[in-house]
Amino acid sequence: MAEAVVSVAVQRIADLLIQESVFLHGMHDEVERLQAELKRMQCLLKEADRRQDQDERVRNWVTEIRDLSYDAEDVIDAFLLKVARVRGEGVRGFIKRVSFKFTKAFHLHEIGTQISSIRAKIGDISTSMQTYGVKLVEGEGPSYGNEKQQRYRRSFPHAEEGFLISLDAAISDLKAQLMMKEERMRVVSIVGMGGLGKMTLARKVYNVTKVKQHFNCYSWIFISQQFSIKDVLVGILINVASSEGKSEFEGMNEEELVIALHSRLEEKRYLVVLDDIWTTEALDCLKPAFPKGKKGSKVLFTTRNRIVASHADPWSSPVEPPFLTDDESWELLNRKTFPRDIHMENGCTAEFEKLGREMVKKCRGLPIAIVVLGGLLATKKSLKEWEVVHGSINTQFVKWEQHHQCGGVYGILALSYHDLPFHLKPCFLYLSQFPEDWEFHKRELIPMWMAEGFILQSSMGEGEDTMEDKGEEYLEELISRCMVQVSQRDHTGIGVKTCRIHDLVRGMCISKARTENFLGVIQYTEDAAANSSSFTLQLTSSNKWRRIAIHPRITGKGGSKSKFCVPSLKNGDSHLRSLFYFIEHGMLDVVRQKLGGGFEYGSSGYYMRRQQLKFIFENFRLLRVLKIDYIYHYYIPMELGI
Template sequence: MVEAAISVLTEKLISLLSEEATATLLRDIHEEVADIKDELESIQSFLKDEDARAAAEDMSEGVKTWVKQVKEVAFRMDVFMDEYLLEMAQHHPHRLQGFSGFLHKSARLISMLKPHHETATKIQKIKASVQKIKARSERYGFQSTGQGSSSGTRNVRWQDPRKDSLYLEDTDVVGIESSRNELIGWLVEGQPHRIVISVVGMGGLGKTTLAKKIYDHQMVRIHFECYAWISVSQSYNIQDLLRSIIKQFRDAREELPMPGIDTMDEQSLVSKLRDYLRLKTYVVIFDDVWRIDFWEGIKHALLDNNKGGRIMITTRNREVASFCKKSSHVHVFELQPLTPDEAWELFCKRAFQFEFGGHCPPILEKLSQDIVEKCKGLPLAIVAMGGLLSTKDKTVFEWQNLHDSVGFELGRNPHLTGVDKILSLSYEDLPCHLKSCLLYLGMYLEDYSISCIKLIRQWIAEGFVKELEGKTFEEVAQEYLIELIHRSLVQVSYVDISGKVRKCRLHDILREIMLRKMKDLSFCHFLSKQESRFEGLT
């Protein structure tokens, strides 16, 4: 997320350096500002790569410290820019029309304005800080892709809990019966033309579990001649996906491998698949699709042969399904969280599977209900919490300890690391400007229904919203919010009669993760009851 702050600053600096006013107001620091812009652009490139790697593996402690230092300098630079732009507005208001988006939050800084020579001194200090940080990164090898600091290495790769969902017994699964039956009906019934079924929901909601139970169901296996299960994820090679489809189709029909398949190019693979499927019924499930344009590489290979071909996609992004509508009939199934009763049943199965006959003892019932409530029907979180507590003594002390420190435990306890990683993937996949917007929602209280109008104005005031030709800042910010909703990161609380979203909220577990990221990135700090003061940046 730090590169998001750097990106905003770089845009400010570029705009600033293009202004005529710079030469007349602060001519002596123009060169220093240009140097800082160049340094920040270099740092931003590394931070963008580091953010992407952080989604798959833990960042080393050395890099974490360095990133924190970058954020602190970025914060000081942001304050300076607001002071400087306000000073320019006072001296040359007619030249700053393009800075209107950055001036929303400047009014509060009037009392902080310094004389000209003090401003020059401050910018020189910031420049020196940026140069020191860059030198430190080179000294410890942070600029080398995949490396951590010399004083520590990255942690081992985490174990993806989604793999477990591929091997769950029916008795281990709760609350999918009605969804499974409805989706199986969509697969085996209906019109003979090709149909795409998209199962949409936030990370950890059980999309993979549901899809795998459908794929393995006897009714599906009997109905289709060819079937394939393809795990897609964030990075994929379309040729490898096509090869896997062909191999699984032929295996399902107990046919010999296709000669030369491993050396075929994409066009040849598409042609082979089309010829193979021309007279066959087929079903393919693409699990965990992220890219909106994924369908472009698939639509021609899985042809519409009027034989009832079916394609199922699981995704966190509603726009993936919308993209498919360009060339195929699409059903969208929005997977819902577990009901309170289902959530409680799943928790007890995990927490007390080998004790108390699978039932919660009365002394732990209130705390257990509170822990389940925090999970808000998210199966991944319920399973993880229950699994962790199954290893603990069945005492009020142990249960209370987890209840009071869920956010902290998500970031450090190996039983809960998977939850943190799975939900963080959605955050890491965001463009930098949306990361800031999502983090900002974490400042609202747990279970708070947020006014969308108020939230949008706050994003604008903070400088998170980019100016876009032909649109107001409010319209651009509204698009940001809709994208976060479509990515299953923000939940809709209230929609008015016209269909416009008026209130929204964060899932409690996602909010806990955002709170920790906010603190790690110096984005914001929450004072707990035990903290009487906060030593912020100076």
């Protein structure tokens, strides 16, 4: 994420150097030096982002660089705002231009002092890294997650799985594809978000006797993000050539191992399972080792990325395990929570079931979340203890995460976030603005990404590609990585119209966004106190959020829904880039109808007072996005959009 922040700052400085060079007399070199310094940091931040979970010193360094990049962006944007004000037309614009001539030297001195300070702080960070022995080498290779996490997630074909629920249709589909006799070697994929049950499904089918008898040889290999091609090839060879020892293969290089495996599979009908493939590059490295083989040979793999699946075999339809229904979720929770010989009929009273069903809805059909919740509830023996968990289920998940870092729900889901390329991380964290169960429109989201500067000019292709086209590519990639779910397709049945994110992915997204000071969600009962007289929200915790989303019912249970509040922070909001207001989901259709027929003052919904909107524009001058749709207001400053 820090790399993305620096990239945006570098882009803003480039804009300043290109567009406003006439105003930078005497400061051009200083600004260029800051840009060069940030670029050097950017080269190392990719590796630092990967290592910050393992080294507190690196984590602190990344935080400092991120905050300095924010500061640099603020300095540049504030100067661009001053320059923009002198470009008005007419008498008013002439007066501003004349006035700026007299104050220009002061503004240049001010920006120069700020830039020098930022450069000095960057230099201090570099020096402290050397002093404390923090070394980062660009290109060291991926290191997502530590060794302990990799050991925890490693899969084995023989591991017992006692909590299979609602996989009958997926099992039948997968068995049919594996046992199909074709002339070509088919690559079959199982696709889905983390924790959906991909490995469970693959293991279930792999261990079916009839399936194994269909093949002359078979092998199960765990891949994950960190893997050695040589170790994978040796592992498969040991499984398919049981008469030969491991020592015979360990002396071979990769090319020799590919040839050896290819020759041993060439005359056999084989099944090779590659569990947890993350990239197309990983598949391409292994593909040469798999020949056509005898009629009906198969390679089966699991992945979180649909692009990997289509790349592997465009003619094969991926199998996707379904989310569990409410009844199936409760059945799984009941099996996991109570001993096998005491299921719901004997060991679970109606009160336990009522609480359990309510809690399991928070898991939204995601098996891994239900299993973790079941493990948590299995330690709670009384109804009162269940009620405590029920009252703070999200907090309980976080506590579980702290004590089970490898098996926590958010930890498993966060692996997908860490795997995102740097330009997609801010795009994903931006989704934390949306309330629970909210469907967001593609046509609304992409312009906000553009306004924020997340679609970098360096990523634009040649020809007729527009920023909107690139934004659609970004969204499609998030969808292909199972980070975002498609809710509605457009009139073609192919394009995306609306999307949503799974509630637990949203929880992880909100947590990451808060940690990065990227975006904060204000909910009255947790984060802010409303002043009924001034209609302002005073945050109770100190922060430097760059974006704030205000969710419905911000005035509390006893307040009127029509009251509207604006954030009023102790330290000011000069750094604020986006401010979002949402109304209750159930009110959307009502408000749309009223807007269509003429929205009247005092109608059901929120309305914004003139002084409130004026306060926003006067105090949040660096805003790039203000979301106030479906909220009644009757004052828009003439400066907006100029």
